[in-house]
Amino acid sequence: MAEQHSSKGIMVATIIVAIVLTAVVVPFSMKAEKSAADASSADQADSRIQPVARFELAKATPAAAAGPKDGATVYNSVCGACHGTGVAGAPKAGDKAAWAPRIAQGNDTLYKNAIAGKNAMPPKGGAPDLSDDEIKGAVNHLVGLSK
Ligand code: HEC
Known part of the structure; x- marks a missing residue:
């Protein structure tokens, strides 16, 4: 059943x-x-x-629309590829001796060279989609690590 x-x-x-x-x-x-x-x-x-x-x-x-990337973000995603290890003769982040004479040129020169490129350093570190201000932020971050 x-x-x-x-x-x-x-x-x-x-x-x-x-x-x-x-x-x-x-x-x-x-x-x-x-x-x-x-x-x-x-x-x-x-x-x-x-x-x-x-x-x-x-x-x-x-x-x-989240706005521009901050210096640390740009540095970590773009610049650190060379400046983290010193690839291609890039002055290493944190290497005070390598940075002292560059820092002595003044921020405006550093910004200009980072934006336009210098020798083995490509314009904007090879990331042309970054704005000038984002590059400046990354330069400030890089200089801050190396003072
Ligand atoms: C492909 C490797 C590479 C990348 C990526 C790169 N750089 Fe560089 N960078 C160099 C090299 C090499 C030099 C040294 C150029 C020289 O003085 O001959 C340099 C030099 C610099 C200088 C010193 C310029 C001066 O006037 O002495 C600054 C500032 C700088 N880089 C910022 C940045 C920033 C900010 C980024 C990321 C947006 C970046 N770099 C990404 C290779 C690189």
């Missing part, structure tokens, strides 16, 4: 699942067929995904 009862339960559950699957899958596949036949299906697809794309953009904007 108990067995009968449970097999009836399974049957009911199976029927419910079949109905739900049919209800979900059939309209969906019919829609896909219809829009595939439709010449403007690409446009429709575009407009269907647009709200999502807009949402992603809106989400990405605050990060992009």
Whole structure:
């Protein structure tokens, strides 16, 4: 009796699942067929995904608008590649003897050379998308490490 009862339960559950699957899958596949036949299906697809794309953009904007990178961030992501190790004859961060004569030139010269490049040092450390102010911040950070 108990067995009968449970097999009836399974049957009911199976029927419910079949109905739900049919209800979900059939309209969906019919829609896909219809829009595939439709010449403007690409446009429709575009407009269907647009709200999502807009949402992603809106989400990405605050990060992009977060403002200029600070000196330490720029130094760590760009300048440290050479100035951290002294690659290509770059004066090492923290090497006071190497920096003293450069610092003596004054900040304006250091900024100018960091922005325009000097010998093996590429303009803006090879990151032309950085603003002049971001470079100045990185120079300040580098000089601060080396005083
Ligand atoms: C590809 C390696 C490299 C990268 C990356 C690099 N530098 Fe340099 N940097 C050099 C070298 C080499 C010198 C020494 C140039 C010379 O005096 O001949 C130098 C010199 C400097 C000087 C001294 C300039 C002077 O007038 O003596 C400053 C300031 C400087 N770099 C700042 C930066 C900043 C800020 C960054 C990151 C935005 C950066 N560098 C990224 C290689 C690099």
